[in-house]
Amino acid sequence: xxxxxxxxxxxxxxxxxxxxxxxxxxxxxxxxxxxxxxxxxxxxxxxxxxxxxxxxxxxxxxxxxxxxxxxxxxxxxxxxxxxxxxxxxxxxxxxxxxxxxxxxxxxxxxxxxxxxxxxxxxxxxxxxxxxxxxxxxxxxxxxxxxxxxxxxxxxxxxxxxxxxxxxxxxxxxxxxxxxxxxxxxxxxxxxxxxxxxxxxxxxxxxxxxxxxxxxxxxxxxxxxxxxxxxxxxxxxxxxxxxxxxxxxxxxxxxxxxxxxxxxxxxxxxxxxxxxxxxxxxxxxxxxxxxxxxxxxxxxxxxxxxxxxxxxxxxxxxxxxxxxxx
Ligand code: BYC
Numbered sequence: 001x002x003x004x005x006x007x008x009x010x011x012x013x014x015x016x017x018x019x020x021x022x023x024x025x026x027x028x029x030x031x032x033x034x035x036x037x038x039x040x041x042x043x044x045x046x047x048x049x050x051x052x053x054x055x056x057x058x059x060x061x062x063x064x065x066x067x068x069x070x071x072x073x074x075x076x077x078x079x080x081x082x083x084x085x086x087x088x089x090x091x092x093x094x095x096x097x098x099x100x101x102x103x104x105x106x107x108x109x110x111x112x113x114x115x116x117x118x119x120x121x122x123x124x125x126x127x128x129x130x131x132x133x134x135x136x137x138x139x140x141x142x143x144x145x146x147x148x149x150x151x152x153x154x155x156x157x158x159x160x161x162x163x164x165x166x167x168x169x170x171x172x173x174x175x176x177x178x179x180x181x182x183x184x185x186x187x188x189x190x191x192x193x194x195x196x197x198x199x200x201x202x203x204x205x206x207x208x209x210x211x212x213x214x215x216x217x218x219x220x221x222x223x224x225x226x227x228x229x230x231x232x233x234x235x236x237x238x239x240x241x242x243x244x245x246x247x248x249x250x251x252x253x254x255x256x257x258x259x260x261x262x263x264x265x266x267x268x269x270x271x272x273x274x275x276x277x278x279x280x281x282x283x284x285x286x287x288x289x290x291x292x293x294x295x296x297x298x299x300x301x302x303x304x305x306x307x308x309x310x311x312x313x314x315x316x317x318x319x320x321x322x323x324x325x
Contacts, residue, residue: 017038025224030154031154032156033157042100044218045097045227046102046107048227050102051119053097053107056087056089058122058296061122061295062126063082063135079132082136082171085168092164096160112297112300120204120208120286123281123286123288124287130180130194131201134200134201137246141173141243144170146235149235153226180197180198191251198252198253203273206239206270206272209232210232212233213231219231237267244268256270257271258270
């Protein structure tokens with residue numbers, strides 16, 4: 001259906017409509033589901049919102065892994081709430097994608113068979129409790145940096161979903177910083193674990209913002225359509241500027257010997273991540289890609305009986321064999 005829909009829209013991209021559409025975007029008027037939109041705009045949004053939704057869902061796996069092993073009841077309750085929030089974020093975003101004419105089942109299948117991506121960061125393992133602090137601090141910190149501007153994205157349903165998500169993300173980042181702070185201020189062994197987590201998560205967190213601007217295929221068009229508000233490099237720089245003082249406060253060292261404040265620019269200079277590693281991870285060759293997709297495929301297969309039951313119930317209801325609620 002998605003492929004059909006995109007094909008059938010190909011004729012709609014006439015120059016007059018395109019000009020009207022761009023004028024709306026330039027005037028900061030939100031685009032709503034029933035409004036005319038260019039085929040490429042719809043396609044880009046389905047890709048970005050779909051990948052974003054999948055990231056929220058797959059992103060539950062590395063943290064979910066530690067719910068049963070959280071060090072205290074309080075930490076367990078907080079982590080449980082956070083992981084449940086991520087499921088909710090995935091659902092808001094699937095709903096936003098559905099307003100573009102693609103079904104949740106269709107994009108889920110595209111995730112499960114590897115046609116659609118999810119954030120590279122979730123292909124790295126969480127090896128110990130300090131990693132859970134690092135994920136909240138750095139991964140959710142990077143996510144907020146990217147998502148706050150997306151509250152102003154031009155597509156109405158995506159923008160509204162982001163407003164709600166951002167409120168919850170700031171709690172996620174704070175709980176992560178609090179957990180890593182506790183480790184950094186703990187025993188020498190705990191501080192060592194916090195430093196090790198920062199060492200392993202620093203560059204993968206920088207990769208979350210996407211390739212450098214010169215290699216970003218979608219940025220120019222997405223920014224002209226105000227789907228994206230900032231470039232990948234702008235957001236990465238903001239993240240570094242915000243996070244380095246936080247690491248210093250914790251007494252931890254960012255694993256970048258070339259990191260230094262540049263007075264003239266008013267920003268930190270920093271080393272780029274290893275982009276060959278990034279492209280390798282997004283092509284399916286990261287440390288956990290196989291496990292993550294296997295876990296999501298298993299969850300989908302295990303849930304088949306629920307979907308079958310719901311469909312059978314709906315069919316009977318339509319046939320008048322069960323009382324309408
Ligand atoms: N990972 O032209 P570019 C969370 C792909 S969830 C994988 O710059 P674009 C959380 C990109 O798709 C956070 N792939 O792309 C959840 C494209 O390939 P395709 C998720 C990446 O779209 C649970 C190619 O590289 N946030 O925080 O203009 C627990 C070229 O890139 C990545 C979002 O999804 C990546 N990191 O910009 C805790 C935010 N980066 O599709 C936390 C919404 C790039 O042509 N998304 N690629 O095959 C965006 O803002 C943009 O899509 C991106 C990339 C900035 C990520």
